[in-house]
Amino acid sequence: MIAFIRQVVVPQFGFYSADTTITPLGNGHINHTFLVANPTKKVVLQKLNTAIFTMPDAVVNNSANISHHLLSKRKEKHYAMQVISPVLTESGLLGLDLGEQGFWRAIDYLEYSHTIDVVTIAQQAEVAAYAFGHFASALSDMHTDSVVDVIPNFLNLPQRLAQLRQSVDSDLCGRLATCQPWAEYALSQTEVLAQLADFETKLPKRICHNDTKINNMLFDKRDMSSMAIIDLDTCMSGYLMYDFGDMVRAFCSPEPEDSTLLNHVYARPEIITIATKAYLEALNGIITPLEKQSLWLGIKVMSLMLGARFLTDYLTGDVYFATEHSQHNLDRAINQLTIYQSLVKQQAQLITLFN
CATH class of the missing domain: 3.90.1200.10 (Aminoglycoside phosphotransferase (APH), C-terminal lobe)
Structure with a gap:
């Protein structure tokens, strides 16, 4: 899958260089998630599970609408956290529909972010x-x-x-x-x-x-x-x-x-x-x-x-x-x-x- 992502998917999001790295990210049960990086930028790339999310366009539209609302709240100083926003394809799309090869989308990667799976304290x-x-x-x-x-x-x-x-x-x-x-x-x-x-x-x-x-x-x-x-x-x-x-x-x-x-x-x-x-x-x-x-x-x-x-x-x-x-x-x-x-x-x- 990594070779396919490198050759077909990530160029659609502006990653062309040979030094682009693609590594699995997280441990979600549903989607396939990857960190895509080169020396100048990083994004989170996901292949949506369309057997579960049968309306992938609606999924990415929902996320974009919520991100827009939260960014407005943040601008008004009514929301204190950072906002994960969609990263558009080079043709301006929220998602990349490749038919049998899947529906792909990219979102912001936040530096210094950290997740835990079990509350310890x-x-x-x-x-x-x-x-x-x-x-x-x-x-x-x-x-x-x-x-x-x-x-x-x-x-x-x-x-x-x-x-x-x-x-x-x-x-x-x-x-x-x-x-x-x-x-x-x-x-x-x-x-x-x-x-x-x-x-x-x-x-x-x-x-x-x-x-x-x-x-x-x-x-x-x-x-x-x-x-x-x-x-x-x-x-x-x-x-x-x-x-x-x-x-x-x-x-x-x-x-x-x-x-x-x-x-x-x-x-x-x-x-x-x-x-x-x-x-x-x-x-x-x-x-x-x-x-x-x-x-x-x-x-x-x-x-x-x-x-x-x-x-x-x-x-x-x-x-x-x-x-x-x-x-x-x-x-x-x-x-x-x-x-x-x-x-x-x-x-x-x-x-x-x-x-």
Whole structure:
């Protein structure tokens, strides 16, 4: 792939010299990402997964619209972080559609940027939670019609559980015997569905990030302050409880999301507490009382939903998330459902943060 990128793709973005380097970047589950550099400039190059992002033009248009809005906010001194903007092709396009060879786009690379995959100290959670709240605050006056829902029902727990039920019933790959208790447990959580249905009729829709895991916030490696929010591909209309919930779900465990050390996989209450306070501080004056109340449910919903999605992918042959071995999605599913169980056990203590 590197040879193809060098010969066909990067010249479209102005990289012609023989000393251009192309190296894989990050560990995302969906797109292929590379750092492209020569002595004078660097960009992040991505090949979008068009099996998932079936409207790649809408993806890059959404990202451009959000970047433009954030740049305006930054100019007005209402947004403190840097903004990841698209890098146009030499013919002025947001993306490069090469048919069977893929849909490619380039975005800014920020020097001194640094990502982490697991929160190891409370300050990391505090910095990142404030950054995601600040991002949501900056988008709060952007109309939801400004973006297209590129993956309809992306965060739809009833649908995700229905897909899990279907995958259990069909057992296409003969894997059900290895995960049936976990699948039955996920499908039994009907009380969450009732609570969710009640909240969603009352909450305002906003433009949300929809993938607020810790490695989608860039730290500045010089002082570990927040630098930028990245990966705007799933920015769509939605509810703050999902952004917050996905963020805390990703922050709260001391283990990676595919760890099989289940004795060490739990929801750390101190991390949840500091992340909640920072997020609410960033959204002060914007988040409504009912939205604040919904945030606890959002944490539970997102851990349950991701667990169900990993299980569904495992049962249907690993067609969505990139995997490194045959049990990878099962390991991820058990990990997330273990987080969910830990949250349920601590509910009486933690729900008071959201009153």
